[in-house]
Amino acid sequence: MFHLHKATQVTPDEGESETLRQLARQYPYPPRAAEGPGARAPYVRANMVASIDGAVTVEGRSGGLGGPGDKAVFRTLRGLADVILVGAGTAITEGYRLPEPDAVFAELRAGNGQAPAPALALVSRSLSIPPDYAPLTHENTVVLTCAAAPADRRAALLDAGATLVDCGDDTVETEEIIAECGRREWPRVLCEGGPQLLGAVVAADLLDELCLTTSPILAGGDAGRIVADTRADGAGLASRGMTPAAIMTDDDGFVFTRWVRHDRSSIH
Numbered sequence: 001m002f003h004l005h006k007a008t009q010v011t012p013d014e015g016e017s018e019t020l021r022q023l024a025r026q027y028p029y030p031p032r033a034a035e036g037p038g039a040r041a042p043y044v045r046a047n048m049v050a051s052i053d054g055a056v057t058v059e060g061r062s063g064g065l066g067g068p069g070d071k072a073v074f075r076t077l078r079g080l081a082d083v084i085l086v087g088a089g090t091a092i093t094e095g096y097r098l099p100e101p102d103a104v105f106a107e108l109r110a111g112n113g114q115a116p117a118p119a120l121a122l123v124s125r126s127l128s129i130p131p132d133y134a135p136l137t138h139e140n141t142v143v144l145t146c147a148a149a150p151a152d153r154r155a156a157l158l159d160a161g162a163t164l165v166d167c168g169d170d171t172v173e174t175e176e177i178i179a180e181c182g183r184r185e186w187p188r189v190l191c192e193g194g195p196q197l198l199g200a201v202v203a204a205d206l207l208d209e210l211c212l213t214t215s216p217i218l219a220g221g222d223a224g225r226i227v228a229d230t231r232a233d234g235a236g237l238a239s240r241g242m243t244p245a246a247i248m249t250d251d252d253g254f255v256f257t258r259w260v261r262h263d264r265s266s267i268h
C-alpha cells in the first residue's frame with residue numbers, strides 16, 4: 001500500500017508575519033495533558049537540516065545548507081519553543097546569540113503562558129565555553145554539565161556569572177537534561193543539535209519529533225549525519241521507527257518533513 005503525500009506549499013503572499021503564523025500552525029506542539037504520567041514530561045522536538053545525500057554540514061557549518069524557507073521554519077520553531085537545547089560546540093561554531101522575543105509569536109506565546117522568548121540551554125561536559133561568550137551570563141541561559149566537569153573551567157564560568165546545573169556525575173545524562181527542562185517549566189523543548197547531542201537524545205529514546213529540512217543539494221564529501229553515535233560501548237544505536245506527520249516544500253526546492261514517534265503519531 002502506498003500513500004501519495006501531496007506536499008503542502010507554504011509560500012503565501014500575505015507577507016512575512018502571516019507566512020510565519022501559517023508555519024506555526026503546521027508545527028503544533030501536542031496539547032499538554034492536565035494530569036497523569038505524561039503531564040510534566042517535556043516534549044522533545046529536534047530541528048535539523050541535511051543535504052539530499054545526508055550531509056549535515058558544508059565546509060564545517062550548517063549554514064551552507066540553508067535557505068529562506070529553512071530560516072523561516074527555524075524561526076517559527078524557536079517561536080514555539082520554551083527552551084533551545086544545543087551542544088555548546090554547536091552554539092559556538094554557529095555563533096548563537098541569545099534568543100530574542102519575536103513579535104510575530106508574542107500573542108501566541110502569551111496565550112500559552114510562555115515566556116516572551118525561549119531560554120537557551122547549552123550542553124557541555126568540558127565547559128570549554130569562552131567566559132566572554134555573550135549569551136552565557138544572561139538569566140535565560142543555563143549550562144547543563146556534570147559533576148566531573150573540569151573544576152577550573154567551572155570556576156571560570158561561574159566567575160563570569162554563568163548558571164551551571166549538573167545533570168549527572170561522570171557524564172551529562174540525557175534523561176537528567178530533559179528532567180531539568182521539566183523542573184524549569186520548559187515543556188516544549190527544541191533541540192537544535194548538533195549531531196552528538198541529538199545522538200544522545202536518540203540513544204536515550206527521548207526524541208518525540210524530528211523536523212528535518214532536506215536542502216536541495218548533493219554535498220558529497222565526508223560530513224557526518226544528523227545523528228551521531230558517541231556511546232563508548234560502540235554498540236551502535238538501535239534503529240528507531242518514526243512516522244511521517246507532514247511534508248512541505250518551498251519555492252526553492254527545500255523539503256520540510258516532520259517525523260514523530262509511533263506512539264506520538266496522534267499529534268498531527
Ligand SMILES: NC(=O)c1ccc[n+]([C@@H]2O[C@H](COP(=O)([O-])OP(=O)(O)OC[C@H]3O[C@@H](n4cnc5c(N)ncnc54)[C@H](OP(=O)(O)O)[C@@H]3O)[C@@H](O)[C@H]2O)c1
Binds near residue numbers: 047049087090093193
Ligand atoms: N545540519 C544541522 O542541522 C546542524 C545542527 C547543529 C550543528 N550542526 C553542525 O554540526 C557540527 C557539530 O557537530 P557535533 O556533533 O560536534 O555537535 P554537538 O552535538 O553540538 O556537540 C558539540 C559539543 O557539545 C557538547 N555536547 C553535545 N552532546 C553532549 C552530551 N550528550 N553530553 C555532553 N556534552 C555534549 C560537547 O561539548 P564539550 O566537548 O564541551 O563537552 C560537544 O563537544 C558543527 O559543524 C555544526 O555546524 C549541524
